[in-house]
Each structure stands twice: as C-alpha cells, then as structure tokens.
Amino acid sequence: MRYLPLLFDLRGKPCLLVGGGEVALRKAKFLLKAGAALSVVAPDICPDLEALLQRFDAAVLRQAFEAELVAKQQLVVAATNDKAVNELVANRCRELGVLVNTVDAPDHCDVIFPAIVDRDPVLVAVSSSATAPVLARKIRADIESSTPANIGALAAFIDQRRALVRRELDESAVRLFWESVVESEVAERVMAGHLDSAEQLFEEKLRAACEQGQCGEVYLIGAGPGDPDLLTFKALRLLQRADVVLYDRLVSDAIIAMARRDADLVYVGKARSDHSVPQPQINQMLLDYASQGKKVARLKGGDPFVFGRGGEEIAGLSAAKIPFQVVPGITAANGCACYAGIPLTHRDYAHSVRFITGHLKAEANEHDWKQLVDPAQTLVIYMGLLGLENICKQLVAHGAAPELPVALIERGTTASQQIHIGTLASIADIIANRDVHAPTLLIVGNVVQLHDSLRWC
Numbered sequence: 001m002r003y004l005p006l007l008f009d010l011r012g013k014p015c016l017l018v019g020g021g022e023v024a025l026r027k028a029k030f031l032l033k034a035g036a037a038l039s040v041v042a043p044d045i046c047p048d049l050e051a052l053l054q055r056f057d058a059a060v061l062r063q064a065f066e067a068e069l070v071a072k073q074q075l076v077v078a079a080t081n082d083k084a085v086n087e088l089v090a091n092r093c094r095e096l097g098v099l100v101n102t103v104d105a106p107d108h109c110d111v112i113f114p115a116i117v118d119r120d121p122v123l124v125a126v127s128s129s130a131t132a133p134v135l136a137r138k139i140r141a142d143i144e145s146s147t148p149a150n151i152g153a154l155a156a157f158i159d160q161r162r163a164l165v166r167r168e169l170d171e172s173a174v175r176l177f178w179e180s181v182v183e184s185e186v187a188e189r190v191m192a193g194h195l196d197s198a199e200q201l202f203e204e205k206l207r208a209a210c211e212q213g214q215c216g217e218v219y220l221i222g223a224g225p226g227d228p229d230l231l232t233f234k235a236l237r238l239l240q241r242a243d244v245v246l247y248d249r250l251v252s253d254a255i256i257a258m259a260r261r262d263a264d265l266v267y268v269g270k271a272r273s274d275h276s277v278p279q280p281q282i283n284q285m286l287l288d289y290a291s292q293g294k295k296v297a298r299l300k301g302g303d304p305f306v307f308g309r310g311g312e313e314i315a316g317l318s319a320a321k322i323p324f325q326v327v328p329g330i331t332a333a334n335g336c337a338c339y340a341g342i343p344l345t346h347r348d349y350a351h352s353v354r355f356i357t358g359h360l361k362a363e364a365n366e367h368d369w370k371q372l373v374d375p376a377q378t379l380v381i382y383m384g385l386l387g388l389e390n391i392c393k394q395l396v397a398h399g400a401a402p403e404l405p406v407a408l409i410e411r412g413t414t415a416s417q418q419i420h421i422g423t424l425a426s427i428a429d430i431i432a433n434r435d436v437h438a439p440t441l442l443i444v445g446n447v448v449q450l451h452d453s454l455r456w457c
C-alpha cells in the first residue's frame with residue numbers, strides 16, 4: 001500500500017488515543033503538538049504520559065476501551081500493547097468511517113505518522129509507507145542535518161511579504177522572484193537573524209524585479225547516460241526551476257519525473273531515424289518559450305556538447321541575447337566505461353582516448369582511419385551499431401590488429417545494461433545473433449581486456 005502525504009489540521013479536533021504505555025506517550029506528544037483536542041483511554045497510564053496529559057489539560061478515561069468512544073472522533077490511534085484490542089479499535093473505526101492509526105499494523109491504518117523534520121512552520125515528513133520505519137528515520141536524519149536550523153524564520157519572512165509581492169509583480173513573475181529570493185543573500189541574512197539588512201536587500205530586489213519585468217532563460221542540461229543518480233546537483237536544481245522541459249529520447253523517465261509537477265513536459269524525440277521534432281524547430285521552441293519569459297530546461301542525454309548538437313541549440317539564443325546556462329553531463333563514454341569496468345586510459349594499455357561518431361553515410365569514408373589506428377589509444381564510437389561491420393573492416397584495413405578487443409555496451413549505466421565482448425574480427429558476428437537494443441556504444445582498444453577483472457555491475 002502507498003500512502004499519499006496529506007497534511008491535516010488537527011487543531012481543536014477531537015482525537016482519541018487508546019493506550020497508556022510508552023508507545024501511546026510518543027503518539028500523544030505528536031497529537032498534542034498538532035493541537036488536537038485529545039482524550040486518552042486506558043486502564044493504566046504510565047507516569048510520563050500522565051504528566052504530559054496534565055500539562056495539556058487533556059481528558060483521561062481510566063477504563064478499558066469501549067466501542068462507543070469512537071463516535072464523533074476525527075482520528076483514533078490504537079496504541080495499546082494488546083494486538084486484539086488494537087484490532088477491535090480499528091474495526092470499530094472502520095465501521096463508523098473514522099480515520100484510524102494502529103501501531104505496528106499497517107493493514108489497520110488509514111493514517112500513518114511520518115518521521116518529521118520540524119522547522120516550524122516548515123515541516124518535512126518522511127514516510128516509507130509503513131514498510132521500513134528505520135529507513136524513514138535515516139532519511140529524516142539526513143534531511144535534519146542538511147536543513148538550516150533557522151529555515152522557519154525564512155518561511156515566516158516570506159509569508160509576511162507575499163501579499164506585497166503579489167501586488168507589485170505580474171502573476172507570472174511572482175514565483176521566479178521568490179525563487180531568486182530563497183537562493184539569495186536575503187535568505188542567508190534572514191536565517192542568520194540579520195533582519196534589518198535582509199529587509200533592505202529584499203526591497204532592493206523587489207524594486208529591481210519591478211523595473212526589469214520578467215526575463216526568460218534556457219538551461220541546456222546534460223542528463224547523463226541513463227542512471228538518474230548520475231545527474232549533477234546543478235542539473236537537478238535548474239531542472240526543478242523550469243516552467244517547460246524539452247527532453248530527448250535518451251533522457252530517462254526517472255529524470256523527467258524530477259521536474260516540477262506543474263512544468264510543461266515536451267518530448268522532442270531525436271532517435272536516429274525519428275526526429276519527432278526537427279532540429280530547427282527545437283531551436284525555435286527554445287527561443288519562443290524563453291521570449292515568453294519562461295525558464296526552459298533543455299534536457300539532453302549525456303553531455304550536451306558531445307555529439308549532442310548543444311552548440312546549435314544555444315547559437316540562436318546567443319544571437320537573440322536570451323540568457324542561457326549550459327550544465328555538463330556525464331557523457332556516454334564515461335558512464336558506459338565506468339559501469340563496464342573498462343578504464344578509458346590505463347598506463348599499461350592506453351595513453352589517449354578519442355571519441356568519434358559512427359553515424360556515417362553508408363559508403364562514406366569520413367574518418368581518417370589511419371589516424372584512428374593506434375594500439376595505445378582507446379577509441380570510443382558513438383552511434384556505431386549500424387555501421388559496426390564497416391567500422392571494424394576499415395580499422396583492420398588501415399592497420400589495426402583483427403584481434404584488438406571491442407566492447408559493445410548496450411543501454412549503459414541503466415538496469416538493463418548489457419555488455420558484448422569480442423574483437424574487431426568477431427564482434428559483428430557475435431551480436432548478429434543477439435537481440436541488441438539502442439543506445440549502444442563501442443569501445444575499441446586494449447583496455448577492453450580489463451573488463452574481465454574490473455567488472456563490478
């Protein structure tokens with residue numbers, strides 16, 4: 001079961017806690033902090049819970065649970081150490097349609113208590129949907145250590161100025177303005193407690209935003225070869241700022257899912273034979289969206305400047321004086337080589353590495369093949385699958401040893417990665433009988449021998 005993280009306002013709402021021990025104490029703290037009008041029912045109540053309930057003036061019923069206590073409650077928590085009683089409580093709640101949380105019984109829960117990072121008024125709730133509370137607690141500890149202690153002050157500062165900003169700026173500029181505030185010195189000063197100087201800076205910023213109007217921007221982002229964990233922090237930050245995301249076929253779903261929920265997602269394709277949106281049209285779309293004042297993330301597989309036509313995409317922006325940033329990504333050569341355990345250079349095998357494209361016209365001889373043949377060099381060939389046979393033939397014809405090792409890496413760095421090993425003489429025959437899926441990358445050179453001993457995934 002997957003729980004949706006909804007936040008309820010329990011202030012003043014009748015809530016019943018069944019149980020009087022340590023677990024009930026933890027739940028009571030949570031409910032009282034949320035401002036619930038709490039009643040506790042249990043024959044015995046531990047001293048700490050007793051003291052807490054007294055402090056908050058909560059109602060106490062020293063008795064066994066009775067079914068009629070559930071009626072009219074907003075939320076009931078079954079926290080006794082008797083499973084049968086907890087189940088009885090849960091069943092009764094479900095009969096009456098009252099929300100229930102039952103300790104250690106996810107099947108009897110409509111509501112769960114997430115692990116919380118509390119920076120009032122900012123709350124971060126972490127839940128494993130009742131599958132692994134230990135994991136949720138670890139994640140919470142990580143968030144706890146990376147969330148500024150005073151971030152609540154920043155939330156309050158923003159809250160007090162929201163109406164003003166809405167009055168002063170166009171609707172479309174408001175969100176961008178606040179995004180720039182939370183990443184600025186204003187935020188730092190608020191969190192450091194220097195409210196006067198923060199206020200001064202804030203006013204300057206707001207004046208500048210009013211004068212400037214809204215300005216669009218394009219982020220040309222390298223999304224890496226597939227594994228979403230290979231995205232850079234900067235890529236993630238800019239992606240989450242974008243109003244529109246234009247993405248290629250090679251960008252994984254998991255990465256696209258990291259965009260803002262309200263961002264427009266536009267698929268522009270670009271498989272070798274499927275240019276669902278032609279390049280000039282993509283360039284124009286970037287211009288159009290940015291001219292409308294939007295923040296546009298252009299997500300490209302790998303690195304935008306490696307066989308990615310990234311240069312062409314920003315040329316128009318540069319000419320139109322539209323601001324842009326380029327975020328490097330891990331190119332397929334680096335990603336695939338690392339995940340295949342094939343170092344691209346190695347003191348004993350290769351002193352240099354070259355990246356080339358295999359996307360040649362059928363009979364073309366576009367490469368200077370002779371130059372590419374060097375036993376102490378690694379050759380990485382992008383888009384080489386279709387021309388594989390010809391590439392291998394050309395290399396051998398220009399002096400490469402037919403037994404030079406070759407790796408063909410399929411869907412590198414993803415969960416479906418496959419590696420096919422052969423030589424210049426054999427690789428085409430080896431894969432002829434295999435079901436090979438794009439994208440694929442070829443690594444040619446003596447370093448491929450290391451795959452046997454260095455493979456790790």
Ligand SMILES: C[S@@+](CC[C@H](N)C(=O)[O-])C[C@H]1O[C@@H](n2cnc3c(N)ncnc32)[C@H](O)[C@@H]1O
Binds near residue numbers: 225250308330336381
């Ligand atoms: C148009 S190029 C784009 C390269 C990209 N800009 C980069 O830096 O990786 C597409 C080619 O990159 C290679 N490629 C990209 N991702 C790959 C992956 N996960 N596994 C294997 N090859 C990949 C394939 O050769 C594919 O045909």
